[in-house]
Amino acid sequence: MMIYSIVGLGKLGASMAAAIASRGFNVIGVDVNAHAVDAVNAGRAPVQETGLGDLIAAHRDRLRATTSHREAILGSDVTFVIVPTPSDESGRFSLQYAAWAFGEIGDALAQKTGYHLVVLTSTVLPGSTRHGLLPVLEQRSGKKCGVDFGLCYSPEFIALGSVIRDFLHPDFTLVGEFDDRSGRTLAEAYAAIMPKQPSCRRMSLENAELTKIAVNTFVTTKIAYANMLADLCERIPGGDVDVVSDALGFDARIGRKYLTGALGYGGPCFPRDNVALGYLARVLGTRAELAETTDRSNQALAGTILDRLHVSIAHGTTVAVLGLAYKPFSHVIEESQGVALVKALSRHGARVVAHDPLAASLASLELKDHGLVLDSLADCLRQASVVVITTPDPVYGALEANDFVQSGRTMTVVDCWRLLASKLSGQPGVNYVAVGRSVDDTANAARLAALWAS
Numbered sequence: 411m412m413i414y415s416i417v418g419l420g421k422l423g424a425s426m427a428a429a430i431a432s433r434g435f436n437v438i439g440v441d442v443n444a445h446a447v448d449a450v451n452a453g454r455a456p457v458q459e460t461g462l463g464d465l466i467a468a469h470r471d472r473l474r475a476t477t478s479h480r481e482a483i484l485g486s487d488v489t490f491v492i493v494p495t496p497s498d499e500s501g502r503f504s505l506q507y508a509a510w511a512f513g514e515i516g517d518a519l520a521q522k523t524g525y526h527l528v529v530l531t532s533t534v535l536p537g538s539t540r541h542g543l544l545p546v547l548e549q550r551s552g553k554k555c556g557v558d559f560g561l562c563y564s565p566e567f568i569a570l571g572s573v574i575r576d577f578l579h580p581d582f583t584l585v586g587e588f589d590d591r592s593g594r595t596l597a598e599a600y601a602a603i604m605p606k607q608p609s610c611r612r613m614s615l616e617n618a619e620l621t622k623i624a625v626n627t628f629v630t631t632k633i634a635y636a637n638m639l640a641d642l643c644e645r646i647p648g649g650d651v652d653v654v655s656d657a658l659g660f661d662a663r664i665g666r667k668y669l670t671g672a673l674g675y676g677g678p679c680f681p682r683d684n685v686a687l688g689y690l691a692r693v694l695g696t697r698a699e700l701a702e703t704t705d706r707s708n709q710a711l712a713g714t715i716l717d718r719l720h721v722s723i724a725h726g727t728t729v730a731v732l733g734l735a736y737k738p739f740s741h742v743i744e745e746s747q748g749v750a751l752v753k754a755l756s757r758h759g760a761r762v763v764a765h766d767p768l769a770a771s772l773a774s775l776e777l778k779d780h781g782l783v784l785d786s787l788a789d790c791l792r793q794a795s796v797v798v799i800t801t802p803d804p805v806y807g808a809l810e811a812n813d814f815v816q817s818g819r820t821m822t823v824v825d826c827w828r829l830l831a832s833k834l835s836g837q838p839g840v841n842y843v844a845v846g847r848s849v850d851d852t853a854n855a856a857r858l859a860a861l862w863a864s
Contacts, residue, residue: 414436415482416439416492417490429603431466431473432578437472440482454466488595491508491512493511495532501688505538519551527560533683534619535623537619561587566580578605579605583610586614587613587614623683626679627701632667636651636669639671646858650848655670655671673751676744676747677737680745688702716798719843726761728794728796729762729797731765732748732797734766734769740768749777765790819839821839823843830842
């Protein structure tokens with residue numbers, strides 16, 4: 411039975427290690443952070459991720475960790491490398507951490523007899539695996555790829571908050587292979603690990619590297635398109651982005667996923683992939699204007715959405731922003747639309763209070779003087795004259811009309827995800843404004859009439 415090692419015990423690496431162990435395989439985790447290694451060896455999660463702590467605790471007999479790459483490589487058959495590939499100022503993904511890890515792996519391979527497969531999982535630009543990292547492996551090991559060891563590029567298509575589920579139950583697996591043996595070994599490994607044995611697409615290293623970025627940029631383009639539709643629906647009488655999107659989703663060429671017009675996308679992956687694709691196109695002598703436009707559109711959304719909905723906020727008005735993580739069930743605030751909105755409101759002169767079920771502490775550090783992050787959702791609502799719901803978190807979907815009704819005054823609720831439409835529409839004491847729906851049918855009808863009169 412195969413033994414696996416995972417280099418990098420961050421959210422994806424630790425979750426992959428636990429998921430593979432849960433399928434009955436022995437796994438060795440590797441990280442330069444001794445605290446992460448100690449946590450895994452103690453049966454605890456080294457990072458926050460849904461279900462990770464329980465899974466590690468349940469399968470700790472098959473899962474251990476070390477700071478020694480040599481120990482992990484010599485003790486396993488397949489190594490997944492999942493280390494950061496941060497973006498530089500140009501948008502290119504840096505290989506500094508991957509190259510260091512590959513050097514350590516190469517040193518270990520020099521001492522190993524028998525075939526070993528190395529799999530890069532981190533997001534990189536085309537050419538990175540073959541020209542940036544393979545030479546490091548061959549130089550440090552003194553061995554030849556395709557003869558003494560194998561090499562693949564195989565990214566995962568996961569979302570933070572559901573990494574374990576997404577890894578074990580993907581739509582497909584993507585295998586970029588140096589040669590047939592490398593690809594076949596990894597495809598067989600995935601078939602044994604993943605319960606439903608999803609379709610495996612095998613291809614060259616470069617095609618796989620481009621496919622990973624292409625998937626993410628396509629999804630963001632779809633999100634941006636849905637957000638554009640939401641803007642248009644706000645400007646026609648009776649406009650409703652959910653009605654339009656539901657109809658679009660019936661077309662098999664389009665599908666309903668990622669067509670929920672609301673606020674923009676965020677997180678550690680989506681925003682930077684469009685920038686990276688634009689960089690790649692330029693250095694290859696072409697343009698990726700669609701990706702660049704998607705990125706610009708997304709960056710502008712949080713700062714304009716209240717103006718778009720004609721929500722007037724006077725200087726000193728207290729605004730409650732509900733949702734600071736970039737998505738529900740996550741504490742990650744990187745490129746968060748909620749955080750961007752808080753900063754925009756603060757610059758406008760509003761007093762901002764905010765809430766998030768998981769991301770409060772990190773958001774508080776990021777926001778500094780821009781807003782006050784409160785532990786109590788009720789306190790946020792009690793202080794505010796305007797409430798903006800920025801993430802579709804179930805905590806906010808569970809709110810009731812009486813949570814918003816303040817004696818003697820009207821509260822404006824801007825619902826970016828239309829979570830509370832059935833509860834708040836027409837509710838006395840609440841001015842309910844839903845992103846993607848017509849706010850003023852009379853004015854919108856007049857606008858269309860004027861268009862056709864001309």
